[in-house]
Amino acid sequence: QKEVEQNSGPLSVPEGAIASLNCTYSDRGSQSFFWYRQYSGKSPELIMSIYSNGDKEDGRFTAQLNKASQYVSLLIRDSQPSDSATYLCAVPSGSARQLTFGSGTQLTVLP
C-alpha cells in the first residue's frame, strides 16, 4: 500500500509570512509529485508539480523535493488570506499512475 503522509494541521500563519507544508511518501520509485490546493467544497486545483531533486519556483510558491529522504515540501511566500485552503500532496502510483493523496494540511492565513 503506497502511503502519502502530511501534517494535517491546522497551520496558521500571519499575512505576509512564509507557510511551509510537508509531505512524505513511502514508494521509493516515485518519480513525480504534485501539490494541489482545495478550497472547502471545491475540487483539487493544481499548484505545482515537481520531478527532480531540488527546488522549483513558480511565483510565490516553491516546491522542494528530496528523493533520498522521500520528502517533498511546498513553501508559500508572502502568504495571503486567499491562500487559506487545504493543500494536498499527491503521488502517482500503479500501472494507471492514479494519484495517492495525503490527508491534506489545512492552512489559514490571518489578516
Added chain:
Amino acid sequence: EPEVTQTPSHQVTQMGQEVILRCVPISNHLYFYWYRQILGQKVEFLVSFYNNEISEKSEIFDDQFSVERPDGSNFTLKIRSTKLEDSAMYFCATTGGAGETQYFGPGTRLLVL
C-alpha cells in the same frame, strides 16, 4: 482554457437507487479517472479508464460501480444500488499522459438518504 466539466453538481437519491455521474474530459486527454472524497476524509482513487477499458481499479470499486464512455465525449460513473456510505464528492480527472498532471472537474456532491 480547456477544463473538465461534470454533471450534475449535486444529486440527492434514495438508498438502493441507481445514479449516473457524468464527466466531459478535456478534448485531447486520453486517461480518465474517478476519485471520491467522503466529507472530511482523503481524496480516494476509484478507477482509471484508458483506450475504452478499465486500466486499474481500487478495492472501493466493487460490482456496484461501472464506468463507460458511451459516445466518445462523456465519461460516466454508474452506481447501481446506492448505499448510505456512497455519500461523497465524486471527482473526474483527466490527463494527456499517465503520470502527467491530472486536471479535476468541479465534482458531483452525492447524498444518499
